[in-house]
Amino acid sequence: MFRTAAVAAVVALAAVSAQAKPAPSAAADANAAIVAAALRDKALTDPTAYEIVESLTTEVGPRLAGSPGAHRATEWGVAKLKALGFRNVRAEAYTTPVWARGPESAEVVAPYPQHLVILGLGKSVPTPAGGVEADAVIFPSLAELLDAPMGSLNGKIAVVTQKMTRTQDGSGYGAAVRARGIGASEAARRGAVAFLVRSISTRDDRLPHTGGVSYLADAPKIPAAALSPSDATLLDNMASRGQPIRIRLNMASTASDAGAAWNVVGEIPGREKPEEIIVIGGHLDSWDPATGAIDDAAGIGITTAAARLVGSLKQPPRRTIRVVMWGSEETGGAGQAYYDAHKAETANTILAGESDLGADRIYTLRLPKGSAKAPQLKPLASVLAPLKIFINGQDAQFAGSDTEEIQKAGVPVVSFAQDASRYFDIHHSADDTLDKVDPEQLNQNVAAWTAFLYLVANSDIDFRALAVAAPAAKP
Numbered sequence: 001m002f003r004t005a006a007v008a009a010v011v012a013l014a015a016v017s018a019q020a021k022p023a024p025s026a027a028a029d030a031n032a033a034i035v036a037a038a039l040r041d042k043a044l045t046d047p048t049a050y051e052i053v054e055s056l057t058t059e060v061g062p063r064l065a066g067s068p069g070a071h072r073a074t075e076w077g078v079a080k081l082k083a084l085g086f087r088n089v090r091a092e093a094y095t096t097p098v099w100a101r102g103p104e105s106a107e108v109v110a111p112y113p114q115h116l117v118i119l120g121l122g123k124s125v126p127t128p129a130g131g132v133e134a135d136a137v138i139f140p141s142l143a144e145l146l147d148a149p150m151g152s153l154n155g156k157i158a159v160v161t162q163k164m165t166r167t168q169d170g171s172g173y174g175a176a177v178r179a180r181g182i183g184a185s186e187a188a189r190r191g192a193v194a195f196l197v198r199s200i201s202t203r204d205d206r207l208p209h210t211g212g213v214s215y216l217a218d219a220p221k222i223p224a225a226a227l228s229p230s231d232a233t234l235l236d237n238m239a240s241r242g243q244p245i246r247i248r249l250n251m252a253s254t255a256s257d258a259g260a261a262w263n264v265v266g267e268i269p270g271r272e273k274p275e276e277i278i279v280i281g282g283h284l285d286s287w288d289p290a291t292g293a294i295d296d297a298a299g300i301g302i303t304t305a306a307a308r309l310v311g312s313l314k315q316p317p318r319r320t321i322r323v324v325m326w327g328s329e330e331t332g333g334a335g336q337a338y339y340d341a342h343k344a345e346t347a348n349t350i351l352a353g354e355s356d357l358g359a360d361r362i363y364t365l366r367l368p369k370g371s372a373k374a375p376q377l378k379p380l381a382s383v384l385a386p387l388k389i390f391i392n393g394q395d396a397q398f399a400g401s402d403t404e405e406i407q408k409a410g411v412p413v414v415s416f417a418q419d420a421s422r423y424f425d426i427h428h429s430a431d432d433t434l435d436k437v438d439p440e441q442l443n444q445n446v447a448a449w450t451a452f453l454y455l456v457a458n459s460d461i462d463f464r465a466l467a468v469a470a471p472a473a474k475p
């Protein structure tokens with residue numbers, strides 16, 4: 001009953017708000033709070049986000065930038081946004097380095113011959129034809145590899161078997177992922193001919209997790225692959241026996257410096273200040289072993305559904321909501337391409353946010369500096385409370401890797417913190433499939449984004465001015 005009444009209130013109050021002056025008043029606050037709460041409740045049962053995730057994973061599947069899948073994902077994104085009623089829908093082209101996986105295998109040759117389950121790291125160079133065979137040096141942590149003297153790994157395969165810590169906020173990833181990022185280059189500097197890393201994963205199973213390698217400019221490029229967690233433990237156990245371990249690694253891949261990629265864009269144009277833009281979205285590309293359900297069809301579904309709900313009111317929002325389906329988050333370059341194409345709009349981009357930590361529930365929200373007590377956002381705490389989301393006292397520092405370039409150019413960001421406890425069990429592995437998405441948690445995300453978007457898009461809040469006026473943070 002409450003929901004039905006509240007939805008009716010949305011329609012009625014949206015009409016009232018058209019005449020209301022933007023200046024905050026008690027009546028305007030109450031109006032905004034009621035509409036935001038009604039939209040929240042509508043979002044909780046709205047099927048759009050799940051349908052988007054289902055559609056993208058089923059009809060497109062894997063879609064690494066530069067692959068035929070990415071091309072189909074772009075066409076999918078344009079068609080989907082148009083079908084959902086977005087305006088100014090287009091695919092914005094840019095060029096980006098492209099990498100494609102080839103056949104891969106690894107095995108222990110001695111002392112205990114066994115097959116190893118691996119997945120090459122994205123952007124890795126291939127092994128020479130016929131593969132590479134060498135003695136392995138096992139490092140239980142990246143720190144121990146970094147302590148190894150220069151030249152100590154000449155001709156060896158370096159292996160880092162460091163485990164990742166499970167955390168709710170995903171911070172365990174930041175600590176662990178350095179091994180995947182710079183491990184190969186640090187090993188190469190010390191003379192290694194190939195590099196293996198325990199998957200950056202919180203699960204103990206036989207699924208390897210890929211992800212990008214970041215070659216350092218001053219180090220030779222050597223092949224790099226992720227071991228499944230179980231196989232990393234196997235190598236630890238072999239190493240504990242003290243005999244030399246010999247590994248053979250075979251990896252084929254192809255790469256080119258300039259492939260085609262696209263950011264797909266659609267808008268809910270603002271009715272009063274269309275030039276003031278809120279940028280939200282998720283990334284359209286995914287790693288190749290799976291269908292990219294939690295990373296990041298979920299983010300596309302959540303933000304697209306939220307924007308559509310705000311746009312479905314009788315009165316469009318005062319400001320423009322722009323959904324961006326970023327084209328190459330995993331391999332990089334989408335944020336830079338967007339910034340290059342939209343430089344002139346930066347000053348009028350009032351806020352940016354990205355959903356890119358899976359499909360599980362949001363538990364806290366970090367706002368731009370100085371805005372937590374803004375009258376325009378006064379209803380937010382009570383609207384989010386039934387979703388078990390609290391407003392964090394800390395300012396938003398980061399929205400997502402695709403919004404970093406516009407953030408550097410001065411665009412304020414918002415950060416919705418999702419529960420990442422199980423995200424890294426699945427992330428970048430063959431297990432990132434639709435069945436991992438819990439529709440109820442997905443819709444909790446949509447509800448939070450919808451309520452927040454409604455309030456910001458219908459206000460005159462100026463996050464930049466609030467940040468300037470905010471007192472300096474306590475030391």
Ligand SMILES: [Zn+2]
Pocket residue numbers: 283295296329356357
């Ligand atoms: Zn992602």
